[in-house]
Amino acid sequence: MVFVGSVVATLAAVSGGATSAARVPDEGAVTVQAVTGLDRIPVTGVVTGVTSCAAGPVLATLTTGGDGTVTSSFPDGCYQVEVTAVPSGCQLASDAYAQVTVAPDVTPVAEFWFRCA
Numbered sequence: 001m002v003f004v005g006s007v008v009a010t011l012a013a014v015s016g017g018a019t020s021a022a023r024v025p026d027e028g029a030v031t032v033q034a035v036t037g038l039d040r041i042p043v044t045g046v047v048t049g050v051t052s053c054a055a056g057p058v059l060a061t062l063t064t065g066g067d068g069t070v071t072s073s074f075p076d077g078c079y080q081v082e083v084t085a086v087p088s089g090c091q092l093a094s095d096a097y098a099q100v101t102v103a104p105d106v107t108p109v110a111e112f113w114f115r116c117a
Helices: none
Strands: 027-036 047-052 060-063 069-075 077-085 090-092 097-102 109-116
Touching: 027 077, 027 097, 047 069, 060 069, 069 077, 097 109
Parallel strands: 027 109
Antiparallel strands: 027 069, 047 060, 047 077, 077 097, 090 109
16 A cells, blocks of 8 residues: 655654663754555665754764664754655655754654655
């Protein structure tokens, strides 16, 4: 089954996140999640760039793994996550950008939907 529609971003609190390392004060994390279909099948190999909401250079390039997610630590603040590369056989079915706010002990999720063959 193919998902047709658009989800911009879901800001969800994820306890513990994918990383279990100790957090630096005033630092949190961002999780990127890529899925396809109504069953939310993970999409591997989605590349995203993370910038500050105030614009500027790409601070990190993150690629989703086998579970369709990737998590990385960032200082507290506002960030823009943009899909920059889509795996072969897939196309983006949601907005290419998601804005998230990082805070201690809260891991916002930038969720992107795809249509994959």
